Amino acid sequence: MSFQIAVLAGDGIGPEVMAEARKVLSAVEARFGLDIKYSEYDVGGIAIDNHGCPLPEATLKGCEAADAILFGSVGGPKWEHLPPNEQPERGALLPLRGHFELFCNLRPAKLHCGLEHMSPLRADISSQGFDVLCVRELTGGIYFGKPKGRQGEGEEEEAFDTMRYSRREIRRIAKIAFEAARGRRGKVTSVDKANVLACSVLWREVVEEVAKDFPDVTLEHIYIDNATMQLLRRPFDFDVMLCSNLFGDILSDEIAMLTGSMGLLSSASMNGSGFGLYEPAGGSAPDIAGKGIANPVAQILSAALMLRHSLQQEEAAACIERAVGKALENGYLTGELLHASERHMAKSTKEMGDFIADAI
Amino acid sequence: MSFQIAVLAGDGIGPEVMAEARKVLSAVEARFGLDIKYSEYDVGGIAIDNHGCPLPEATLKGCEAADAILFGSVGGPKWEHLPPNEQPERGALLPLRGHFELFCNLRPAKLHCGLEHMSPLRADISSQGFDVLCVRELTGGIYFGKPKGRQGEGEEEEAFDTMRYSRREIRRIAKIAFEAARGRRGKVTSVDKANVLACSVLWREVVEEVAKDFPDVTLEHIYIDNATMQLLRRPFDFDVMLCSNLFGDILSDEIAMLTGSMGLLSSASMNGSGFGLYEPAGGSAPDIAGKGIANPVAQILSAALMLRHSLQQEEAAACIERAVGKALENGYLTGELLHASERHMAKSTKEMGDFIADAI
Numbered sequence: 001m002s003f004q005i006a007v008l009a010g011d012g013i014g015p016e017v018m019a020e021a022r023k024v025l026s027a028v029e030a031r032f033g034l035d036i037k038y039s040e041y042d043v044g045g046i047a048i049d050n051h052g053c054p055l056p057e058a059t060l061k062g063c064e065a066a067d068a069i070l071f072g073s074v075g076g077p078k079w080e081h082l083p084p085n086e087q088p089e090r091g092a093l094l095p096l097r098g099h100f101e102l103f104c105n106l107r108p109a110k111l112h113c114g115l116e117h118m119s120p121l122r123a124d125i126s127s128q129g130f131d132v133l134c135v136r137e138l139t140g141g142i143y144f145g146k147p148k149g150r151q152g153e154g155e156e157e158e159a160f161d162t163m164r165y166s167r168r169e170i171r172r173i174a175k176i177a178f179e180a181a182r183g184r185r186g187k188v189t190s191v192d193k194a195n196v197l198a199c200s201v202l203w204r205e206v207v208e209e210v211a212k213d214f215p216d217v218t219l220e221h222i223y224i225d226n227a228t229m230q231l232l233r234r235p236f237d238f239d240v241m242l243c244s245n246l247f248g249d250i251l252s253d254e255i256a257m258l259t260g261s262m263g264l265l266s267s268a269s270m271n272g273s274g275f276g277l278y279e280p281a282g283g284s285a286p287d288i289a290g291k292g293i294a295n296p297v298a299q300i301l302s303a304a305l306m307l308r309h310s311l312q313q314e315e316a317a318a319c320i321e322r323a324v325g326k327a328l329e330n331g332y333l334t335g336e337l338l339h340a341s342e343r344h345m346a347k348s349t350k351e352m353g354d355f356i357a358d359a360i
Numbered sequence: 361m362s363f364q365i366a367v368l369a370g371d372g373i374g375p376e377v378m379a380e381a382r383k384v385l386s387a388v389e390a391r392f393g394l395d396i397k398y399s400e401y402d403v404g405g406i407a408i409d410n411h412g413c414p415l416p417e418a419t420l421k422g423c424e425a426a427d428a429i430l431f432g433s434v435g436g437p438k439w440e441h442l443p444p445n446e447q448p449e450r451g452a453l454l455p456l457r458g459h460f461e462l463f464c465n466l467r468p469a470k471l472h473c474g475l476e477h478m479s480p481l482r483a484d485i486s487s488q489g490f491d492v493l494c495v496r497e498l499t500g501g502i503y504f505g506k507p508k509g510r511q512g513e514g515e516e517e518e519a520f521d522t523m524r525y526s527r528r529e530i531r532r533i534a535k536i537a538f539e540a541a542r543g544r545r546g547k548v549t550s551v552d553k554a555n556v557l558a559c560s561v562l563w564r565e566v567v568e569e570v571a572k573d574f575p576d577v578t579l580e581h582i583y584i585d586n587a588t589m590q591l592l593r594r595p596f597d598f599d600v601m602l603c604s605n606l607f608g609d610i611l612s613d614e615i616a617m618l619t620g621s622m623g624l625l626s627s628a629s630m631n632g633s634g635f636g637l638y639e640p641a642g643g644s645a646p647d648i649a650g651k652g653i654a655n656p657v658a659q660i661l662s663a664a665l666m667l668r669h670s671l672q673q674e675e676a677a678a679c680i681e682r683a684v685g686k687a688l689e690n691g692y693l694t695g696e697l698l699h700a701s702e703r704h705m706a707k708s709t710k711e712m713g714d715f716i717a718d719a720i
């Protein structure tokens with residue numbers, strides 16, 4: 001089995017956590033007899049520095065030639081003076097999503113046993129744990145809808161964006177949410193603002209239609225404003241949350257923060273042909289870059305998602321996830337996950353990678 | 361001083377908490393020599409039942425003839441089968457906001473001393489308290505932007521909504537946020553998604569312009585996704601949050617839930633001529649309606665906001681707020697704010713109203 005991976009490590013902690021993911025991938029290659037080839041490309045701030053734009057042509061071509069993209073993280077203070085829509089994050093991620101039609105974004109977020117104290121939630125809520133999968137539509141809605149721009153002059157000059165969804169776009173992402181719920185706790189919560197948005201009214205209609213093919217899955221609808229509230233009171237009541245692009249952006253970040261351990265969360269962005277981009281949910285963390293203390297787990301779990309969803313290597317993916325679970329259960333943790341009093345026991349980025357690779 | 365108030369008590373707990381607000385208003389009328397006349401009108405579900413629509417013509421006319429609207433709450437299971445955009449909440453609130461151009465929505469949310477345990481946040485976070493004023497634009501953005509609708513057929517049928525903001529609309533709400541910050545802790549956090557939305561790029565530009573006239577106020581920008589996260593970790597770092605219509609809907613509800621005591625939160629929706637609609641932040645709570653246990657404080661504080669912003673009766677407003685503070689500090693609380701073990705000490709809706717009216 002031979003595969004080609006485009007590695008886009010990016011900025012900040014990207015390169016150091018990517019090194020650990022590569023180490024872990026080498027271990028599963030050996031164990032499962034896979035042959036994975038890697039090509040590295042610049043992306044984000046480093047690409048702006050080296051080539052003048054966050055997503056150079058060579059990077060895009062390299063991704064086109066690959067079976068999947070393993071993405072690190074981009075951005076940092078150095079590029080923050082740029083206009084918002086030329087910055088590394090936006091300038092790299094949105095074009096990649098659009099170009100490869102990565103319409104399906106999976107963002108799993110689980111409060112790990114033993115890490116409840118990391119959650120910003122009250123102890124009696126976090127002690128009940130939670131395990132939510134956010135299924136976010138990623139190439140439609142107000143992110144890509146046309147027209148988008150400005151018109152008029154003086155004080156009447158106005159800007160406009162268009163939120164737009166077709167039945168087809170809603171149906172394909174809804175199906176994925178229902179299928180995912182089948183393999184989990186059998187519940188889909190569809191998030192919308194159907195009391196205000198025409199898009200949300202259509203969204204509800206199509207989601208109801210899709211639900212008919214999944215009689216074994218429970219469907220509920222919730223308004224986005226209420227969703228942000230209920231997640232704070234009873235996160236454990238949610239299983240799969242199905243969201244449009246904008247609402248998924250907001251909710252998935254809220255849920256990630258509710259775990260309190262962003263360094264453990266990975267995400268998959270896929271198209272209809274098995275191609276995908278796999279990346280940690282956290283940012284490039286420039287404040288700790290180069291110190292060897294960043295948590296590589298999110299990047300390692302991104303590699304597992306890549307093995308599962310793009311390379312069809314379920315066994316290898318599960319093996320990585322078990323190895324990560326073993327590290328966490330054994331209290332093998334980077335500093336940010338430890339109480340101040342236990343921080344002397346913190347493992348380095350490299351030690352985490354070594355432990356997980358050895359466990360494979 | 362004589363005033364005319366349109367009272368729209370609505371559904372669920374609306375009428376019972378409104379009765380207490382009226383009681384408290386009588387007390388301040390007497391004390392401050394005000395002459396307030398009230399006219400009651402149906403709104404929401406009860407208006408659908410009695411007149412076939414959530415905002416009857418007579419109600420609208422009554423509001424037009426008044427100096428302010430004191431609004432209860434609307435909605436309930438009885439009307440949930442209606443299409444989302446015919447339901448009581450949407451069908452009453454959006455037309456009222458549009459008709460009276462109530463562009464400025466103030467949603468103060470404070471974690472009251474002694475009620476920290478109500479917050480869903482971890483004790484070490486909630487113990488630091490917080491006091492956030494959400495200033496939300498209420499008549500623009502994707503709520504009212506045209507075109508909005510559907511087109512096409514079959515699977516390509518699509519729905520669309522338009523987010524739209526002019527410099528004028530952004531400037532007038534931004535000014536209010538900066539003025540409010542001056543009377544508070546001097547910080548404005550403007551919430552946007554400038555890495556994706558053209559509207560947000562204009563929003564940032566205009567907010568920066570307005571900031572120049574307020575050199576004494578600190579301005580920071582934050583993306584909506586990051587805002588939902590940072591509020592969970594460090595709510596105490598925020599003072600005034602300036603939001604567009606949709607982002608304000610989402611964030612103000614998140615912040616309200618972070619207090620854990622929705623029954624204490626009121627909101628003001630105003631236009632440029634001092635006219636306004638004043639309402640509790642919580643819903644109609646049909647599950648406890650008619651039991652005499654609902655917390656009337658949010659409705660009473662809405663009356664205070666009305667006195668301040670529409671009737672220019674600052675002294676009377678402050679007097680109500682002090683009386684409410686006295687009740688809370690003395691542990692004079694409705695059941696939902698008490699630990700289970702102390703619930704036998706819960707005050708009824710009426711007892712709360714009596715205590716606060718007496719304190720005036």
Ligand SMILES: CC(C)[C@H](C(=O)O)[C@@H](O)C(=O)O
Nearest residue numbers: 089090093094249555556585
């Ligand atoms: C960088 C930004 C455009 C992006 C988004 O809004 O989708 C990011 O917040 C994310 O969630 O991946």
Ligand SMILES: CC(C)[C@H](C(=O)O)[C@@H](O)C(=O)O
Nearest residue numbers: 195196225449450453454609
């Ligand atoms: C009822 C609904 C249309 C309304 C809104 O979205 O503005 C409500 O959620 C609110 O915040 O007042």
